[in-house]
Amino acid sequence: MFKLITQDKKTNRRIGQIITKSGVVRTPVFMPIATKGAVKSLTPEDLKELGANLVLGNTYHLWLRPGTAVIKRAGGLHNFMNWSGPILTDSGGYQVFSLGEKVGSVNAFQKHKIFPSEKNFTRQASSLVPPLRDTVPARRPEHFEKAPTSQRVGFVKITDKGVEFRDPIDGKKHFLTPEKSIDIQLALDSDIIMALDECPPYPTTKEQMAAAVKRTTEWAVRCKKYFNKKVGRRKQRPLLFGIVQGGIYKDLRQRSARELLEIGFDGYAIGGVAVGEPRQYLEEVLKAVIPLLPKNKPRYLMGLGKPEEIMAAVNFGIDMFDCVIPTREARHGRLYILASHQQRFYDMIQIANRKFAKDFKPVDYGCQCYLCKNYSRAYLSHLFKTSEPLALRLASIHNLKFYFGLMEKLRK
RNA sequence: GGGCCGUUAGCGUAGCCUGGCUUAACGCGUCUCCCUGUCACGGAGAAGAUCAGGGGUUCGAAUCCCCUACGGCCCG
Numbered sequence: 001m002f003k004l005i006t007q008d009k010k011t012n013r014r015i016g017q018i019i020t021k022s023g024v025v026r027t028p029v030f031m032p033i034a035t036k037g038a039v040k041s042l043t044p045e046d047l048k049e050l051g052a053n054l055v056l057g058n059t060y061h062l063w064l065r066p067g068t069a070v071i072k073r074a075g076g077l078h079n080f081m082n083w084s085g086p087i088l089t090d091s092g093g094y095q096v097f098s099l100g101e102k103v104g105s106v107n108a109f110q111k112h113k114i115f116p117s118e119k120n121f122t123r124q125a126s127s128l129v130p131p132l133r134d135t136v137p138a139r140r141p142e143h144f145e146k147a148p149t150s151q152r153v154g155f156v157k158i159t160d161k162g163v164e165f166r167d168p169i170d171g172k173k174h175f176l177t178p179e180k181s182i183d184i185q186l187a188l189d190s191d192i193i194m195a196l197d198e199c200p201p202y203p204t205t206k207e208q209m210a211a212a213v214k215r216t217t218e219w220a221v222r223c224k225k226y227f228n229k230k231v232g233r234r235k236q237r238p239l240l241f242g243i244v245q246g247g248i249y250k251d252l253r254q255r256s257a258r259e260l261l262e263i264g265f266d267g268y269a270i271g272g273v274a275v276g277e278p279r280q281y282l283e284e285v286l287k288a289v290i291p292l293l294p295k296n297k298p299r300y301l302m303g304l305g306k307p308e309e310i311m312a313a314v315n316f317g318i319d320m321f322d323c324v325i326p327t328r329e330a331r332h333g334r335l336y337i338l339a340s341h342q343q344r345f346y347d348m349i350q351i352a353n354r355k356f357a358k359d360f361k362p363v364d365y366g367c368q369c370y371l372c373k374n375y376s377r378a379y380l381s382h383l384f385k386t387s388e389p390l391a392l393r394l395a396s397i398h399n400l401k402f403y404f405g406l407m408e409k410l411r412k
Numbered sequence: 413g414g415g416c417c418g419u420u421a422g423c424g425u426a427g428c429c430u431g432g433c434u435u436a437a438c439g440c441g442u443c444u445c446c447c448u449g450u451c452a453c454g455g456a457g458a459a460g461a462u463c464a465g466g467g468g469u470u471c472g473a474a475u476c477c478c479c480u481a482c483g484g485c486c487c488g
Contacts, residue, residue, distance in 0.1 A: 031449095033449080033450060034448090035449095035450050035451095040450080040452090040453090041453085056449075058449080058450080061450085079449080088449095090449045091449085092449095093449075094450095095449090095451090097449090098449090098450080099451070155451095162473040167451095168451050169451075193451075197449095199449080212425095243446090243449085269449080271449065272449095273448085273449090274448040274449090275448090300449090302448095302449040303448050303449045304447070304448055304449090305448055307456090309448080322448090322449060323448050323449085324447080324448065324450045324452085325447070325448055327450085328447060328450070328452070328453095328454080328465090329447070330453095331431085331452080331453050331454080332446095332447075332452090332453075332454065332455095334447090350444090351445095352440065353443075354441090354443085384453085385441090387453070389452080389453080392453055395453095411464085
C-alpha cells in the first residue's frame with residue numbers, strides 16, 4: 001500500500017509512505033544493497049542508526065547461497081540476517097545482464113553481428129540507436145570487460161520459459177523462471193517482491209528491445225498470476241512490483257508501462273537504466289514513463305544513482321532508489337563531503353591519497369556520522385593504505401550517512 | 413695488502429651466465445580517471461631509471477673485459 005502525503009506543485013516531487021508487512025517506509029527512500037544478506041561490512045544495527053528503513057536483497061544470490069532451505073529454516077531473511085525492517089528483493093533479472101556475456105560492450109555486439117562494425121554502426125543503425133561516439137555513457141563499457149571472456153561466455157541463456165544461469169563460482173546450471181523467482185522471494189519472506197524481467201544492455205536494437213519488452217510483460221503476467229495463487233488474500237501479504245523496460249525507445253517504454261498497468265501491480269519500477277546508455281536518455285525515459293504511472297502507487301528507479309541523479313529523479317516523481325555506488329565507492333576509498341563552493345553541492349575525496357596522511361581533521365566537519373565524530377582523515381587514510389578491514393566499515397558508514405542525509409532533505 | 417659478492421625508478425627485485433624481439437620488466441608506493449536492480453577491499457591508465465661512474469671490445473652493451481667509487485663478506 002502507498003500513501004501519498006504531499007506533492008510539490010512546481011516539481012513532481014512526492015512525499016509518501018509505503019506500508020509493508022514489516023513496517024512503514026517513508027519516501028523518497030534510498031535502499032542500501034545487501035545482495036547476499038548483508039550490506040558489505042555493516043551490521044543491521046549500523047543501518048538502523050544511519051537511518052536506513054528498507055534494504056535490498058537479491059533473489060539470485062541468496063537462492064544459490066545459502067539457498068532457500070536454510071533461510072526458511074532460519075525463519076526468513078529477516079531473522080536470518082537480523083533485520084526486522086522491510087526488505088525488497090530483486091528478482092534476479094538484473095543478473096541476466098550482469099552475469100551474462102560481455103553484453104554491454106560494443107565488441108559483443110559486433111561479435112554477434114548485430115551491427116557489422118563500429119565504423120558502419122553509426123551509418124547503418126543511426127535510426128535505431130544514437131552513435132556511440134561523442135556521447136558520455138552512463139556506464140563505461142570497460143565495466144563489462146573486467147572478467148576474462150572465457151569466464152563469461154555462456155553464463156546465461158534466456159528463453160521464453162526462463163533463464164538458465166551458470167553459477168560463476170562452481171559452474172553448476174540453474175534455471176530461473178518467473179514462478180521460481182516468486183517462490184524464492186516468498187521463501188525469503190520479502191516485503192516487496194520484484195517480478196522477473198529481462199534487462200537488455202545498451203545498445204540494443206529496437207527489434208530486440210521490443211522482444212525483451214514482450215517477454216518482460218509475459219513474465220509479469222506469470223508472476224502476478226503465480227503470486228496471487230500463492231499468497232491469495234493473505235492479510236500480511238508482500239507487495240508485488242512490475243518492471244518497465246524498453247531501453248531508450250520511448251514508445252517501447254510506454255508500451256511496457258501500459259501493459260504492466262493492465263496487469264496491475266502494487267508498485268512500478270523503471271529498470272534497464274544505467275546499463276551503458278548515454279545519460280541524456282534518463283530524462284527522456286522518465287518523462288515518457290512517469291506520466292503513465294498511477295499517482296497512488298510507488299515508483300522505483302532501479303539501480304540509481306549518484307546524488308545529483310537521485311535529486312533529479314525525485315523531482316520527476318520517483319519514490320524509491322537503490323544503488324551500489326555509496327557503499328562500493330566507500331570500499332574503494334572515495335568519500336562524499338559537502339562542497340565549500342557553489343558549482344556542486346558535494347565533492348569526493350580519495351582518502352588514501354598522500355595528502356591525507358597527516359590531515360587530522362574529520363572527513364567532513366558537517367557530518368555527524370560515527371566516522372566523522374570519532375576519527376581523523378589521517379587515521380582512515382592509514383587504514384586504507386594498510387588494508388585494514390575497519391576502513392571499509394567506517395567509509396561505508398560515512399557514505400551511507402551522506403545518502404540518507406540527502407534523502408532526509410528530499411522528504412522535507 | 414689479497415680475494416670474492418653486490419650496485420637497475422621513492423623502496424624491493426627481474427633481466428646479465430648464452431650481447432640484438434629492451435622502446436629496460438614486475439611488485440609496492442605516488443597520482444589521475446572510473447564504478448549505477450554488487451561475481452566487485454575492484455578496474456583502467458599515467459608519471460617515475462642517463463641500468464653506480466669512467467674507459468674498452470663489438471655493427472650493437474644493463475648484459476663481455478678493465479679501472480674507480482661505494483656497500484658487504486672472507487683470508488692475511
